Amino acid sequence: MAAPRKDNVKELILDTAEKLLTASALADISLAEIARTAGISKGTLYYHYKNKDEILLDLTDRYLSRQWQDLIDWTGDATKDTSINRLVKYVLERDVSTAGLRLHFFYDAMLGNEQIRQRLLDWYTRFSSLIAEKVGERTDVIPSGYLTWLLLLLSDGLFIHKTIGNTGIDTAAFIQETSEYVRRLMASGSASPLL
Incomplete structure (x- = not known):
């Protein structure tokens, strides 16, 4: 049997x-513990990773690379409705649902x-640029940079509240309401508040 x-x-x-x-x-x-659970020797683990920080760095990149590619794939799928309100919903749902490792x-x-x-800051810079580009492709009613950071901050806040079990907010309902608000905002053609 060949070595892995x-x-x-x-x-x-x-x-x-x-x-x-x-x-x-x-x-x-x-x-x-990582080596034992993986079924490899400590020497093999140390060959690849000298410390836990190196593992965490690679996990960070792997995790965020997946989210990056998923966002590109989703927004590029011509068979899906990727309008601005759906983009808002996608970003928030995706970030909240995959929050554990983050x-x-x-x-x-x-x-x-x-x-x-x-x-993390490097990835935030990359994601903010990509999301702003995708927002800008879909609307000019709301400034893309503003909406991008609003989404990133909302997703971080929502995932923290979901993680700590805050029963005072229904994250799924909040995301749906936010998506609907953006849809109505786009239908009005103006960034003025809809009351």
């Missing part, structure tokens, strides 16, 4: 770490992990 390819071992390590992060904080997971990135960044903080 280098890329396959890295993916196995990342898959294992991601699985462990569903139940524990990164600080509570050792490299030895919370670990925020947590580490807030605790002073400068590499993760910078990586």
Whole structure:
């Protein structure tokens, strides 16, 4: 039997770490536990990753790369309604539904992990540019930069409230109402409030 390819071992390590992060904080997971759970030796793990920060950086990139590609694929699908209100709904729903792992990135960044903080900021810059481009393709009623950051801030707030179990807000209903508000706003042709 052939030895696993280098890329396959890295993916196995990342898959294992991601699985462990569903139940524990990164600080509570050792490299030895990751290796054991992945079914590889500690030496093999250390060959690919010297510390947990390196694993977290790769997880950050893998996670956000998937979201990036999903957004490009969704907005480019001519068979779907990707109008501005649907784009708003997609961005909010997608960010809220995949929040679990992202919370670990925020947590580490807030605790002073400068590499993760910078990586998140880099991804925010990329996402804000991409979303602004997609918004601009769909409307000029609302400034694309403003709506983009409004969406990013809303999604972060919604995923935090969903994660902490805030029963005072129904995130699904809030997202639906936001999408409907944007639809009505577009139908009016003006960014003035609809009352």
